[in-house]
Amino acid sequence: MGRVAYARIAPNEDLVQGVEKLCLAEGFRNAFVRGALGSLVDACMGTIDGKYLQIQGPAVEIVSLAGEVRQGDDGSLRAALTGVVADPEGNVYGGPFVAGLNPICMTFEVTLEEWLPAK
Template identity: 50%
Template sequence: MSEEVKLVSGRTGRTVYARVHPNEDLVQAVEKICLREGLEQCFLRAGLGSLTDACVAFSSGRIKVVRGPAVEVIGMTGMVEADEAGNPVAVLHGVLAEPNGAISGGRFLPGQNPVCVTFEIVLEEWLPDAAPAGTVAGARAAPVSDAMGSARA
């Protein structure tokens, strides 16, 4: 087997509920919350609201701008990790309901997803154990980012 399973053990910490106001960027708003509250890693536990336009990247690297207003975010996953310099980097994916009812989705590009009316976000802090989880049956501890791939599209 060429790849090893990567495990990170830890526990959850604080939970944040946020209302993001119009014209704030969705990705950067999550990162601002982390900077403000000192959250180094967290999981997105809920995300719902509307974007004026949405801008998402596909796995091919193609970028699509979905024109609103408004584009409803009807499903969302994501997490935040710190980069090498300690700055929070949010990787957020969403399912979109376009104004014509078409459903699409992708990775939200930072700075290109302005909130239209409101956006509600729930973040759950993740506190990884300091010591590695151990190597069991081919498993090894690693930063979560290794399992998530590149932090940016």
Template identity: 80%
Template sequence: MGRVAYARIGPNEDLVQGVEKFCLSLGFRHAFVRGALGSLVDACLYTAQGGYRRIEGPAVEIVSLAGEVRAQPDGSLRASLSGVVADPAGQVHGGPFVPGANAICMTFEVTLEEWLPEPALARLNGVSV
């Protein structure tokens, strides 16, 4: 494992894209979500049938969040985030978050842990591979 970082994502920024942007700013090529706290204006989750479900807000709370960020062959990063949300009536919903469709309500805090593939970890520790 590598560095651990904490980020605050601001209002109206997309959850998935905000995590990707934060990783890019730190030079993280691969990372795991280790903790999160915040709410969304509305939530949009993929369904098992291949569609998506919109959960209307305001202030859809994220109850739990898990996921990872991975470098793509073209050098971009892709975050795959899944979670459980609670709507204003207290109903819970879960699934993968649709990129570009989950705007942060006020603020969102997330803790990420950098994952170093074995050759990178060895170089960090001064071992040649």
């Protein structure tokens, strides 16, 4: 393991793309999500049958978040984030977050740990 970064993702920025952007800013080529706290305007998660589930807000709370960021052969970073969310009525949903469709509501705090794979 390498360095640890604590960072904030701003309102209306996408969750998945925001984590990728944070890794770029920190110089992390590979990282794990170690902790997170915040909410989304709306959420969009993948389902087991390959479809999408839209969870309407406002303020869809993230109950838990796990994931990793990996550098591809072309040097680009790609985050794969999975979590559990609760809508304003308290209904709970889980699955992978769809990149580009999960805007942060107010702010989002995340802890990233750099992963240094063995060579």
